[in-house]
Amino acid sequence: MMNPVQPKPCTILDVHKESAHEWTFRVETDMKVDHGQFMQLSIPKIGECPISVSAQGDGWLEFTIRNVGKVTNVIFEKTAGDTMFLRGPYGKGWPVDQFKGKHVVIITGGTGLAPVRSMLNLFASQPDMVKSVHLISGFKNEDGIVFHKELEAWKERFSTIYALDNDTKDGWRTGMVTAFVKEIPWDSFGGDYAVVVVGPPPMMKFTGLELLKNGVDVEKIWMSFERKMSCAVGKCGHCRIDETYVCLDGPVFPYTIARDLVD
């Protein structure tokens, strides 16, 4: 019998410090994942936790991790050559096929950029896939900025608005991401667009409301959720909201479903 929660050992190839508390770990594996899916990372003696795949390539996956607790703190002690255990991939990622040929608007708060990073890189490397990409990325302050190199590179390919909540920075705006929603040229899209929102729960809530205020079609908005997870395979119950399991039916949800989920 196949065991869907069996962790497999993988070698860490590289550790890249994005910011003081957010590091990207590149891990050797042949596993193929959909953009927006997540995996369970395991450290024997400590436990496991769900982490989004933030980039993928030939023979490797990347995870961008914030050290906030037991498992993530120990992952931060690992260096290239060390072993980390993986199982997955799990969940439903971004419906990339539905985004093809459309104007894509991506709005992220903080490390919410991680679960869309691999899709952004896909659009950057295959510009014909979509009509345009508009990216609004907000961070609390300068210390919280991740993926510095990619943010610069995306400026060349996409229409970007980068912002810090309260601080100022050259070439960056100041304010919450919600403040910039009205600057997206919605009218020029001819209805042919899709919107992706990822960030902390309050950010997603207020961004959703702001989008509706700007006349954005509720059916064209997508969000990615994070909930407590122990199993990632629909057994432990921790991630359940109503009849929905975030680990199985999500983490990516159409807004029409996401807005009705009451924890």
Next chain:
Amino acid sequence: MGYTLNRQQADALLAALSKDYTVYAPKRFLNQGRYSATDVIRYAEVERFEDIVWQTKSDYPAKEVLTPIQQALFYFTEDEYRESKGPKKPILILARPCDINAQHIQAKIYAGNGGYTDLYYERVREMVKFAMMECCGGDDTCFCVSMGTNKTSDYSLAFKFSDDGVQVQVTDNAFASYFGDLPQTDYTPSFVEENELKVTVPDLSDKEVRKALKSHPMWQEFNSRCISCGACTVACSTCTCFTTRDVIYGDNPEVGERRRVTSSCQIAGFDQMAGQREFRSTAADRMRYKVLHKFHDYKARFGDSHMCVGCGRCTHRCPELISISATVNKVSAAVNEIKAGLAQK
């Protein structure tokens, strides 16, 4: 096939079955109850006829055989997770219809949800056969008839116990040999047809009604009554939730096991993620979450039945005397009020 066994013959049957099966039944544990000088009745291996408690409902459900309070998933060293081993010997569980029906409910989650089959559940479930204990009527917390779980045909043997012995029906030929040349008698089990308690599950199919119900003041009562101890979900025949944690063996810090431990949506922190606020931070929120799962959400996902089998164990175990049937009736009243309000709009 039916047989009538006296106590001695029943003991001999149990001894013969025990050679081929690990036999589990409700058993009394003296002085281990909640209050001093009270007992607790829970599932355990039985070897003698008199060990089987058939006169009253067990405090804890049969699910503990299939989904124990804790179990090892993996044994690990620095560089390997090795799967724990399942049972080698087939299992026979003596259970009332509610407990047997509860396994069909647990199986929907463990052996189906999302297309993933839980190895730890399935490897035990495959080994299990049920011997149905004819229910002698339950108690004043039972409402199986309301939930449609008073009957089952999922059993290999049926038992009707009395002080003198046991009547047996054999429905699975694999068990015929245990009765050898005993004279056949007529016995067909009967099922409870009416409980003292009756519960009407409200119709929650309307999204607007459900939304209004979630913020209805009825839940506030539980902020002062429910102490969020989780006793109700541990005793529940169908609750499945667990948390995994790694434990290190004391004498060698490099080896240990990944363990699955029963957890409860009624306890604070069940939905808490590192560095985030809790989504359900009050006893009222958590009670609403549990009750709606049992009486709406599970059925909305899996179809044929509600998640509650009406065993009443949660009511029986609650230290604050919170009754699930009374709570469902309060939900019904709230739903009627909400529907009347919506109709006026």
